[in-house]
Amino acid sequence: MSTTPTHPAQPAPSGGTRLDPWFGAYAERAHGMRASEIRALFAVANRPEVVSLAGGMPYLEGLPLDTIADAMQRLVATRGTTALQYGSGQGAEELRERIIDIVRLEGIDCHPDDVVVTTGSQQALDLVTRIFIDPGDVVVAEAPSYVGALGVFRSYQADIVHVPLDEHGLIPEALEETLTRLAADGRRVKLLYTVPNFHNPAGVTMSLERRPRILEIAQRFGVLVIEDNPYGLLGFDGDPLPALRSLDDEGVLYLGSFSKTFAPGYRVGWVVAPHAVREKLVLASESAILCPSNASQLAIATYLETCDWQGQIKQFRELYRERRDAMIGALSEHLPSATWTVPDGGFYTWVKLPDGLDARSMLPRAVTARVAYVPGTAFYADGSGADHVRLSYCFPTPERIREGVRRFAGVVSAERDL
Numbered sequence: 207m208s209t210t211p212t213h214p215a216q217p218a219p220s221g222g223t224r225l226d227p228w229f230g231a232y233a234e235r236a237h238g239m240r241a242s243e244i245r246a247l248f249a250v251a252n253r254p255e256v257v258s259l260a261g262g263m264p265y266l267e268g269l270p271l272d273t274i275a276d277a278m279q280r281l282v283a284t285r286g287t288t289a290l291q292y293g294s295g296q297g298a299e300e301l302r303e304r305i306i307d308i309v310r311l312e313g314i315d316c317h318p319d320d321v322v323v324t325t326g327s328q329q330a331l332d333l334v335t336r337i338f339i340d341p342g343d344v345v346v347a348e349a350p351s352y353v354g355a356l357g358v359f360r361s362y363q364a365d366i367v368h369v370p371l372d373e374h375g376l377i378p379e380a381l382e383e384t385l386t387r388l389a390a391d392g393r394r395v396k397l398l399y400t401v402p403n404f405h406n407p408a409g410v411t412m413s414l415e416r417r418p419r420i421l422e423i424a425q426r427f428g429v430l431v432i433e434d435n436p437y438g439l440l441g442f443d444g445d446p447l448p449a450l451r452s453l454d455d456e457g458v459l460y461l462g463s464f465s466k467t468f469a470p471g472y473r474v475g476w477v478v479a480p481h482a483v484r485e486k487l488v489l490a491s492e493s494a495i496l497c498p499s500n501a502s503q504l505a506i507a508t509y510l511e512t513c514d515w516q517g518q519i520k521q522f523r524e525l526y527r528e529r530r531d532a533m534i535g536a537l538s539e540h541l542p543s544a545t546w547t548v549p550d551g552g553f554y555t556w557v558k559l560p561d562g563l564d565a566r567s568m569l570p571r572a573v574t575a576r577v578a579y580v581p582g583t584a585f586y587a588d589g590s591g592a593d594h595v596r597l598s599y600c601f602p603t604p605e606r607i608r609e610g611v612r613r614f615a616g617v618v619s620a621e622r623d624l
């Protein structure tokens with residue numbers, strides 16, 4: 207039986223509207239949920255004639271698909287009743303054992319018991335927020351911040367307070383000042399959200415020198431740090447920097463993901479958490495999804511065991527470096543009136559538009575000119591950021607990137623002449 211009140215004689219629940227008779231029935235937190243600007247863009251950005259510099263999709267053509275298919279086939283043939291069965295709420299032990307080898311590359315020394323597997327790091331963000339945030343609690347987040355994290359914080363009715371970053375990442379002095387002010391105002395700050403490596407959207411990396419300083423400040427104010435690090439192994443030069451979690455076992459929740467270094471379609475990420483927090487995360491995850499997908503986890507464990515995953519990451523790094531070079535080269539050639547960050551890894555550059563331009567109002571004209579980007583406003587909780595755009599170079603080929611930047615520069619210069 208349908209539960210939707212369609213009969214005209216049936217009154218809408220109080221506060222309902224003609225468009226949504228259940229409007230007045232939603233929980234408070236549902237009213238804070240909004241479609242991300244990126245999702246709204248996908249429909250147009252995916253049209254083949256549009257060069258999309260908007261999305262953050264990894265480029266998967268280089269994956270050894272035949273080898274992966276063979277491994278998957280063998281997995282189902284030999285261990286199908288396990289792979290297709292429910293699994294543990296914390297995640298499959300054989301995958302957690304492999305994850306500790308991966309995080310060791312960033313200096314993290316932990317045990318498989320410290321790891322909770324999640325459905326992508328997006329679910330990790332949701333679980334962490336669910337167990338820590340009451341409505342009105344403050345989450346301090348970099349300005350700008352990953353749009354998907356802002357969406358989660360909003361959906362739990364957190365009050366998001368931004369702290370600026372610069373080309374060396376989150377600014378310690380600004381963090382200290384903000385936390386001091388919030389403490390003086392009697393505000394409860396629970397979480398500090400940071401993407402220290404190859405930031406989404408800013409493209410910058412927190413310097414080695416700032417890492418212990420940020421941790422010291424967070425510790426002094428009793429604020430737990432969420433270190434969201436899906437891009438950490440995708441640096442173009444040198445070794446990965448030590449993770450914040452490698453410098454502090456108790457005050458940091460480290461979020462990792464296979465989405466950018468392998469494949470997002472499996473939807474597998476993880477949290478490295480202190481003991482007590484880990485138990486709460488598992489309880490929260492069990493209530494949300496019972497357990498992460500066993501099939502996905504065992505598929506990834508098989509990939510890590512049978513394929514040269516480190517060689518694959520090296521290939522990805524080279525591919526993305528070439529695309530970063532194409533983008534930065536094209537920006538220098540076509541858009542000298544703007545400034546931008548030059549990322550040392552990851553997927554994004556953050557472009558400051560010439561004075562007076564508004565990234566949001568310019569977007570429809572850009573789409574007409576067959577190029578898409580994400581306006582900076584998506585990455586701020588307070589609606590600022592209209593003077594920036596995020597350009598991503600992960601998915602289009604270098605040739606398409608150059609064409610996309612050329613079109614984008616044309617839109618910017620037409621806008622300046624308006």
Ligand code: PMP
Pocket residue numbers: 262325326327328329352354401406434436462463464465470474475
């Ligand atoms: N955090 C950041 C900074 C991201 O860029 C993304 C994906 N764009 C995520 C988390 C979510 O990744 P996933 O759920 O695929 O692991």
